[in-house]
Amino acid sequence: MATIVELPIQSFEGIVDPDWCPGCGDFGVLKSVKMGASKAGVLPKDLVVVSGIGCSSNLPGYVHAYGVHSLHGRSVAVATGIKLANTSLKVVITGGDGDGYGIGIGHFIHAMRRNLDLTYIVMDNQIYGLTTGQASPTTMKDARTKSTPQGNVEMPLNPLALALVSGATYIARGYSGEPNHLADLIAGGIQHKGFALIDVFSPCVTYNKLNTYAYFKKRVYKLEDEKGYDSSNAKTAMDKANEWGDRIPLGVVFKDLQPTYEDSVAAFKNGPLVGQSMTMDKGVFQTLIDENM
């Protein structure tokens, strides 16, 4: 393995400053994304950060890298196309819980099933922040929001458990209050060959008065501090994915090495699509015509 050259995190500093509310959890995630990319030895020119729509989806604009700030819910599909067109790029997807687990959940599940080599960081604040505070797919039951004034009647979606049954091969949870720990999870996700999901508690200080820094601070613990936790065991990983309440785990919940989608594509035998010759071999082309005669 090539030695990793860690660029200073300033190398990933974007042109403009975030317009998030003061205290937003996404500041910590942004810092961790830059640290994680640096730790993973990625060059800004080879990094593409793809997002959807929502507060957290503004993140690519704050990173010095290539980026696509795509449509609401479509980041995973756009990222898939970028990765398949140029497998030499590192593609990191960033977005929120509404974007990824609500409107975009179809793409999320299928991308995991394909085990594409993508890293997906979900800034999970359990609320729709940009639209000023409606219930999201991870809003807790009975939580009062603008769209559930009497309390949320739906059960929240469990992204880690969903990822486990959908075929993701790197499943982790981070917390924006622990940016160094999160940076390690992100670096691990970028270096992992296969689909990596990093679900991040990233409190919305304006619209979620339930899942606050204080809420998480007293509940979260790190799996690496648990003696004997084996992240390659899917059964115990499912137990940890389901753990919620007084104790909520952070860290790598599950990790497995499986062939990626890209490994199976014949067209990649000659390297990434971008850079391959555009013109067809005359003889091969002729067979396309002759077979119709």
Next chain:
Amino acid sequence: MKDVTVGIGGAAGDGIDKSGDTLAKACSRSGLHAYAFNSYQSVIRGGHIWLRLRVGQEKVYSQGDHLNALIALNQDSIERHAPEVESGGAILFNADKLRLNIPIRDNVLTVPLPIGQLTKPFGAVAPVMQNTVALGALVFLLGLEFEVTASVLGDTFKHKGQAIIDQNVGVAKAGYEYAREHFVPLGYTWSFSRKRRPFLTGNEAISIGAVAAGCRFYSAYPMTPASGILTWMADHAERCGVVVKQMEDELAVANVAIGAGFAGARAMCATSGGGFALMTEAIGMAGMIEAPVVFVEVQRGGPSTGIPTKTEQADLNQVYGASQGDFPRVIIAPTSTKDCFDSAVEAFNLADKYQLPVIIISDLQLSEHPETVEPEFFPAKVPIDRGELVSEWNGANGKFHRFAFTKSGVSPRALPGTANTLFVAATDDHDEDGILISDVFCNAAVRRKVNEKRMKKMDLALRDLPAPKLEGPADAEVTLIGWGSSEGVIREAAEQLNASGVRANRIQFKYLLPFHSREAIEILKHCKRTICIEMNSTGQFARHLRAETGHTVNDHILKYDGEPFEPGGIAAQVRAILKGEPRSLDVSEAEAREIGYHYVRVYLGEDVRPGRIAKADGNGLGEAVWQIEMVHRDNGEKRGELRVGVETGSTYSWEPTN
């Protein structure tokens, strides 16, 4: 007789496609031209498949107006199509199973084939072998060459081994010899040039054009009639080095293609109307982030799920109006199978050059009907223009601005992985560097200039596109206007009109956006009378033509029953319009029969069929009715009468005979 039309009718699973393909390829290998159209309709239980193959000494541009020979593979086909076979023609059928139980025209040859007896020497053969026997007999009757047919069968069954080839060729030969011993040929004389031409569909031609143009990424979700492109791409992915990705839905299809296009691969995706509706938001994104992508919209009958296996041109409004806001895009409507190849190549070059989405709008008829095309129309080497692509940037010429406000509107583009050209492509509106100007930092001046920068590309793209042309006599009394796939059938309709003394010319529009308004106005102002011919019920193109040129067409010929235009049908309507005859929307006798068949299928079961049909007074129903006699299939005995409104088409009553 310069061309012959063969009809093959049977149930789904009778192997009609294969038989038609064999015959067409045999004709093509002899140097003849062919055009086939397959109506797969579900009129009778089991489905009624009706393939028409027209073969000509010269190029044929549509399935035509005639029926000269019928191969009937089931009783329905005899009942429905035997009466349509024209004088001088022939009806071939399996005499072991089927009977000619219906009156036919004079001077039509009846060819009952003793299939069992003819196939006996070949042991137990599959039921589809009846097609091959009939094919052999037809080859004799049409004056075609058996050896060429045998060579096609040899290639078709190559993968199944010599024994199967021998069996097929033997069975075909038995049919051929039987016809030779018992009948005289129908009198067609051909001159065989031996020039081989590919026999292929519009979907195939688009696919071949795409890979020739360097398409390396194709995404799709299965949807008729666009699935042919997916099948072709999947079959040829390895040979052509294409990544073919079936996605979970059309939202993903469009977005993954845009991702691939953004990253630098030539990317395409295809769908039909319903899928395209799901893609529309993404198409606007491609316009906003200036990513080159080719979208193919293969229309089928709408609205909603509509008539999925039928043809129509009614998605034009959707394609024009796809996605919110103003953004640059190109819309191309290929006019022929050959043009499908050309349009695909053009689409990729336009997409790259102007960094925008290009939409190719095709339809079921164009996409699925095969025809012979000159092989030289498919060059291996096509022009590839990737536009202003920055491969390196050392900073000596200043900072790279991805969305630079240039005079042309085209900003040099860099691909991810290039050093010193980093940027974020945002769907929120943005400045020259891609920095957002939405929400709190909204800036009216920057917004105006970035919008103008994007839209300027349309003026530039228009200059690349050939202007529409008038074909035919300049002083014609009537001008036929069409768009997209109808070029061939309108050409033949115009030929028929001119041959019968009606001076007609025509304009076929291919480039729908940007639109050659000035050139179109110049042509249209000299036209004496214009008729817009399109396959939808509201005249969608005529409305756009009026918006672009101010020209209101004098008349419309509209078809929206799912079946393609026929040249004679168009010519007849033109003559009626010129005579001032009002267009009737009444149910015709032939349509009354179809409505009768629908009633048979749903309520009466397969032992009856429509018989005599007569128009009668409605007796209190407020309109005249068609009285459709339903008769028993075997003995022709009357089983009852169905009454259908002549104006409304409503089925009023069914009175069974006691």
